[in-house]
Amino acid sequence: MDLRVTYRLLAVDGPAAAARARDIALEQTVELPADAVSRDVAERVVGRVELIEPWGEAGDRGGGGGAGGGGEARWRAVIAFDAALAGSDMAQLLNLLFGNISLKAGIRVAGIDWPPELLAALGGPRRGIAGLRELTGAQGRALVCSALKPLGASAAEIAARAYQFARAGIDIVKDDHSLSDQAPAPFRERVERCQHAVARANRETGGRSLYFPNLTAGGARLLERADFARRAGCQGGVVNALPVGLDALRAVAAATGLALMSHPALAGVFFHADHGIAPELLLGDLFRLAGSDAVIYPNVGGRFTFPEATCAAINARLRAPLGPVRPAFPVPAGGIEADRVPHWIGRYGTDTIFLVGGSLYAQPDVAAATRRLVDAVRTPPP
């Protein structure tokens, strides 16, 4: 079966767009000019350009994005690759989609049709939306997550905050993605203290809050930390998915059974107007296929730059039917104000985890603000 990729290209006219598409089909497979490839290899391996057409309305011109500019318009190119070329890991899949051509201007991965065997080989999340609902006991409503911070606080201080959040009923209390193993709150001490604090709060409230430590680390240390967290009683963790490599998610989930919330650190380098990979494909399809049970992304109106349509597209891609691949939770974040959460539930629906971090810390009474937030999420809409 084919992996069918839609690229949005900048080109001055149809023939130029067709030439660019043909170049991508060669570059991403044989890395040779067409005349240096045998007919047999060309037929079996080189991508097939199936469509070239103007992207949209006349005048839909490229702008910014590190791309060409001057007189170029956007074109849709659909290229079909033999899915077997992608093998069964994210590293080679990313390479096939955008590896070498990342070094050229004016190319954006805009759509992907997934062949069933590739979906089956990659697998996706082990728990997904249903699994996280089961772990937290949160059914029929949105979930709420908060972040432990700041970097620089001691493990005891962070654990006190974790206790406060869990007491108030936050479903998932997660480490800030910058907390790794720095001296003020070393990983092992932090994990033990925070997990203990959340378990204590749960005993007191009868609740089922989860603590997700930041597991991000290089090489074998990622698995070591995940294993430590599991033995400490954690049911999940946070991973900065791109810095560690997307395949690491599957490795952690397989080795430990932990639920995984992926953080989008570094992802912004892919999101240029006319270059990169569309956010809903990277943070939606690819993060999900790699094994994320939940994916954090910067919500519109916060301190980052996604428009609402992009947020909605990420939500849709994380939840949509995708062969045997479980749906994953979208986790809009990045400056969500606590008192706007009911608004966002209305927009995004209940299959959403709202990550409210800094805006809670800015409140004079964090505990009270957290309780109001939890009430808002648990109260059915009128």
Next chain:
Amino acid sequence: MDLRVTYRLLAVDGPAAAARARDIALEQTVELPADAVSRDVAERVVGRVELIEPWGEAGDRGGGGGAGGGGEARWRAVIAFDAALAGSDMAQLLNLLFGNISLKAGIRVAGIDWPPELLAALGGPRRGIAGLRELTGAQGRALVCSALKPLGASAAEIAARAYQFARAGIDIVKDDHSLSDQAPAPFRERVERCQHAVARANRETGGRSLYFPNLTAGGARLLERADFARRAGCQGGVVNALPVGLDALRAVAAATGLALMSHPALAGVFFHADHGIAPELLLGDLFRLAGSDAVIYPNVGGRFTFPEATCAAINARLRAPLGPVRPAFPVPAGGIEADRVPHWIGRYGTDTIFLVGGSLYAQPDVAAATRRLVDAVRTPPP
């Protein structure tokens, strides 16, 4: 000690640039607004903005790069972070340098001053330039590398090509970076056949050509493949460094002792005019610190887009003194014509590995063209 990072920012004026720099210093550390951070944490942890000034001449305005545009100019912001925040792995280092702010527009990492303890913790290449010269026996001259391709050829066909290249005296015969474990040339069969072919050629010529298979794979499979290659007799391999995660390089080198040539697949997403990480920092400093003994990059004038100044800067960063970190070989590639290699030796010097791939395949007599190439590299300049 401090990790001192120079960011190039787009901003409309000095106060706006200062506000952006302050925002980066907070976002990359505590992820909280200044007024939600205690004085103690602010002093110990939040980045210190040490300098804000116009980037260059008046009128040096940003263009493209997914950045703002309209009326913004470029500003230099130097921010000092406590190096301990980066820990000792590439994942957290990348996160500290550009993790969250990758999601904002108009920010580019333009310079990094490395504190000695971070250099010591990261380590860099285990072999570097001197080590690869020792392995190949190539002293006092440039090295030449060629690529085995295309994807779709059988392992036997690829091994025949490896034999031909090694017979002609190519120093390093490497897999194309897209060859992973696809059916026409499965990894294990390909490695055994190619290593055998190169060893046979060496016995016949008395040469010391090396075969570097592409080790790239997801999760634990990368280490399995590296270990298999080592046991088959290989002395090194190729890794698509960003798709697998930069820390994987160190893990492979530590576990197997293999020399590592890093491929820049996906790296282009970082290289926008006003957003990302400068190529000489990503492919130079960061790839080197992660453990690359040699780093492939797209040479000027080929089918990719770096200007010559960028290539020279990458060369300089890979070779420059850097505390205890060994120098690494630059490997200009991507459409280097065989007959232009003497020109490039003149430009780049002999501490360079020239990767000549497709242009050899385009020759009517590949073996003869390869011998001419090897002669050109081995003949001292007049």
